[in-house]
Amino acid sequence: MLKLPIYLDNNATTPCDPRVVEAMLPYFSETFGNASSRNHSFGWAAEAAVDLAREQVAALIGADPKEIIFTSGATEADNLALKGVFEMYADKGNHIITTEIEHKAVLDACKHLEKLGAEITYLKVNNEGLPDLKELEAAITAKTILVAVMYANNEIGVINPIKEISAIAKKHGVLMMSDISQAAGKVPVDVNRDGIDLAAFSAHKLYGPKGVGALYVRRKSPRVKVTAQMDGGGHERGMRSGTLNVPGIVAFGKACELCQQEMGAESKRLAALRDKLENALLQLEQTFVNGSKTNRLPHATNISFRYVEGEALMMGFNKNLALSSGSACTSASPEPSYVLKGLGLGDDLAHSSIRFGLGRFTTEEEIDYAIQTVTETVNKLREISPLWEMFKEGADMNTIEWSRL
Amino acid sequence: MAYAERVLDYYNSPRNVGALDKTSERVGTGLIHVPEYIEVIRIQIEVSPARHVITDACFKTFGCGAAIAATSITTEWLKGKSIEEAAQLDHMDIVEALNLPPAKIHCTILIEDAVKAAINDYRHKNGMELLKEETEEEEEEAERDYELEEEHN
Numbered sequence: 001m002l003k004l005p006i007y008l009d010n011n012a013t014t015p016c017d018p019r020v021v022e023a024m025l026p027y028f029s030e031t032f033g034n035a036s037s038r039n040h041s042f043g044w045a046a047e048a049a050v051d052l053a054r055e056q057v058a059a060l061i062g063a064d065p066k067e068i069i070f071t072s073g074a075t076e077a078d079n080l081a082l083k084g085v086f087e088m089y090a091d092k093g094n095h096i097i098t099t100e101i102e103h104k105a106v107l108d109a110c111k112h113l114e115k116l117g118a119e120i121t122y123l124k125v126n127n128e129g130l131p132d133l134k135e136l137e138a139a140i141t142a143k144t145i146l147v148a149v150m151y152a153n154n155e156i157g158v159i160n161p162i163k164e165i166s167a168i169a170k171k172h173g174v175l176m177m178s179d180i181s182q183a184a185g186k187v188p189v190d191v192n193r194d195g196i197d198l199a200a201f202s203a204h205k206l207y208g209p210k211g212v213g214a215l216y217v218r219r220k221s222p223r224v225k226v227t228a229q230m231d232g233g234g235h236e237r238g239m240r241s242g243t244l245n246v247p248g249i250v251a252f253g254k255a256c257e258l259c260q261q262e263m264g265a266e267s268k269r270l271a272a273l274r275d276k277l278e279n280a281l282l283q284l285e286q287t288f289v290n291g292s293k294t295n296r297l298p299h300a301t302n303i304s305f306r307y308v309e310g311e312a313l314m315m316g317f318n319k320n321l322a323l324s325s326g327s328a329c330t331s332a333s334p335e336p337s338y339v340l341k342g343l344g345l346g347d348d349l350a351h352s353s354i355r356f357g358l359g360r361f362t363t364e365e366e367i368d369y370a371i372q373t374v375t376e377t378v379n380k381l382r383e384i385s386p387l388w389e390m391f392k393e394g395a396d397m398n399t400i401e402w403s404r405l
Numbered sequence: 406m407a408y409a410e411r412v413l414d415y416y417n418s419p420r421n422v423g424a425l426d427k428t429s430e431r432v433g434t435g436l437i438h439v440p441e442y443i444e445v446i447r448i449q450i451e452v453s454p455a456r457h458v459i460t461d462a463c464f465k466t467f468g469c470g471a472a473i474a475a476t477s478i479t480t481e482w483l484k485g486k487s488i489e490e491a492a493q494l495d496h497m498d499i500v501e502a503l504n505l506p507p508a509k510i511h512c513t514i515l516i517e518d519a520v521k522a523a524i525n526d527y528r529h530k531n532g533m534e535l536l537k538e539e540t541e542e543e544e545e546e547a548e549r550d551y552e553l554e555e556e557h558n
């Protein structure tokens with residue numbers, strides 16, 4: 001029996017896996033110790049649990065447990081990486097290279113650093129959502145300290161050629177940072193194979209709880225250090241003070257372990273469901289996939305339905321179907337998604353976009369329901385759309401004469 | 406954003422979606438789009454020539470659900486009005502009718518413009534003098550009146 005509403009916004013957040021919840025529960029009231037308490041069994045038990053979780057988290061991305069710094073989430077990890085590197089490597093330079101379609105946690109941290117004297121290069125991306133590697137290399141100067149490029153984009157799911165990008169950074173002795181939030185646990189990420197020096201991610205994107213994440217900081221070749229952004233007890237090798245969130249960290253560890261075990265089969269299952277959804281929706285006229293279709297997360301697709309507006313679409317089904325749109329139809333911010341604009345989409349297509357994010361608990365029955373509901377709503381709204389009528393009449397959409405008063 | 410039930414009602418079952426023969430002398434068409442916003446609003450009226458009363462009205466809108474609902478409810482209001490009465494439409498009446506949030510007020514301004522453009526199209530076809538756009542001073546005055554009224558309430 002189909003249970004409504006259906007959740008297809010797994011790029012925003014994922015539900016906690018029940019196995020993850022079960023793993024974390026004892027650490028609230030039974031094994032509640034402070035992992036820094038060195039003198040009694042409560043502390044030792046908490047520390048042992050954190051140690052195990054650190055191994056599980058590290059294993060997911062091919063890192064050493066000592067290279068994992070627990071944080072409150074990916075936003076904090078992004079901030080710690082960017083601001084921490086900027087401060088730590090101030091003697092070497094002040095230039096950071098990133099892309100204009102990064103997550104706001106990266107872009108806004110960069111904007112903050114600009115106020116403190118940083119030079120930031122925001123690389124443009126092509127219509128597939130990928131930066132030009134020659135442009136990236138050309139942007140490197142003697143003052144460049146960091147290249148920050150996300151592993152996979154949160155809106156379009158496009159996967160960057162991280163290995164190639166990090167090779168360029170390494171060639172010039174520049175550190176490589178990547179926000180791996182959308183990719184970790186979904187596709188194989190290996191910090192050594194991929195040449196990543198710093199990586200930010202969070203538990204709630206991979207079926208763990210909100211409020212916990214990590215920054216991977218490379219310890220060998222090169223040994224990377226970041227200046228702490230919070231002062232306190234010197235936890236996490238002095239890079240992130242604050243009593244460890246033991247239940248959250250335990251859950252994060254369990255969630256990573258489950259992802260690692262199930263990733264192979266799960267990514268195939270989700271890619272098949274995603275392709276079914278996408279192919280069915282592309283049967284509608286004037287419907288387009290945004291971003292590269294080849295280098296992409298298996299569970300994600302972003303589709304524009306031309307001549308209908310995204311918010312109107314969602315109003316049609318948001319009682320039963322949870323999705324998100326690149327459109328914001330308000331007078332305060334009439335700008336559509338900066339990611340889609342970055343791909344070169346016109347306003348009309350950016351405002352017509354819907355992001356689909358499938359997940360571990362998505363069923364084929366739900367996808368069938370989504371196909372039917374979205375198709376019906378698009379067709380219904382097109383009947384109301386003057387642009388659709390003009391298009392069907394063969395009008396030249398670039399030379400429409402608008403009324404003037 | 407939670408919408409008023411009325412918005413959902415008009416969005417789910419929009420009244421007066423459609424097209425009238427834009428070449429007919431009895432039909433006035435207003436098709437509004439401004440570069441600042443994404444909405445495209447088309448309102449058409451059919452007018453009985455004897456007393457210039459609107460006998461039919463219909464619309465098509467590209468925009469969010471609130472824009473669709475607001476255009477639909479406006480076409481209902483237009484039916485039976487004389488073109489002089491219809492020209493008195495104030496966009497804030499639409500805002501109040503649907504209890505729209507401030508972020509959606511811009512669509513009602515476009516709808517008001519579409520109504521006036523449709524009336525003008527009819528007037529032009531029938532050799533009548535065109536409505537003038539409110540000057541900026543008039544608009545400011547109207548805005549002040551509205552604010553005073555709000556304070557009074």
